[in-house]
Amino acid sequence: MSDVDFGRAMGASCALHPGREATGTCARCGNFTCDACSQDGASPRCPTCRERSGATFPLSRETWTFNKLWDVCWPAFQREWGMLSLAVLIYLGVSLGANLLLNVATGIGAAADSVVVAMVLGGVGFVAQQLVQGLVQLGLLRVCFDVLHGGRADVARLFSQMHKAVPYTLTMLLVFVIVMVPLALLSFLGILVLVGTGLMSGVDLGSSSEQFWNALVPILGVMGLGFLVLVGPLMYLALPLYLVQPELAYSDAPPSPLEVLRRSWEAARGQRLGILGVGLAGAAAMLAGVFACCVGFIPGMALAQLLIAGMFLCLRSPRDDAESFPG
Known part of the structure; x- marks a missing residue:
């Protein structure tokens, strides 16, 4: 008891x-x-x-390093690795179920022999899949917060974030717009460059001749160089988005989507290399698990989630405990 x-x-x-x-x-x-x-x-x-x-969590943005974060997260993982792995396994099972839901919706749409019905059902299925998977992901982060605050890993907490469906959806829509609009603009500019260069050089873009391919190689080279130049700015803008889900999971009463993004940007200020390093370390943990007969992927993912949760606790700005997750 x-x-x-x-x-x-x-x-x-x-x-x-x-x-x-x-x-x-x-x-x-x-x-x-x-x-x-x-x-x-x-x-x-x-x-x-x-x-x-x-x-309580012993690190802050002024004191944390990756080594110190590891020294906190690794003992917590060793203490609760079994239940954390079970939580990840349940999360993966829910994700698989959500994917099956999408396939069922798509199949029903295809059987209806109507493009409109197929598009509507496919869209509804996709939204439902992303929503269910995202809310359980928030629950997984909440489990990690419990462990890092000295509590136990309670798998029932995976489903403790369902009341955040509306703020989660609105925030993810905003993130989608922020990510996709620049990518769409870059793609559009790339097409314009391709067409404009082809027209200026007198190449028939509809032709499959050797002349077309000879002209296409330098064009693609210029586009690739442009992409490499933009990688840095794009990563600078995208890395704060890494903290959006932890912010939603941590806050007891989620703030508005704009406030979530503002807090994430504030937390990432001056810490982008650290965020990138933790992300790479988490990916390495999961990759090492795959090489360990694939079964190790599950505890590897649990460790990766614990590192992300710990990094967020390091970087977050202090706020009223009455409005956020108690620490």
């Missing part, structure tokens, strides 16, 4: 958040706690006692 009394405390208020109803008591000091203080049951102690016992 848990050290926390999760029965309703007869109308009592939380000691740290007076506006919230108490749902239990701290196992150390006995103060009334709300769901936020107990991390929805993941911790038997209130935030104050966790801080006193060293159970």
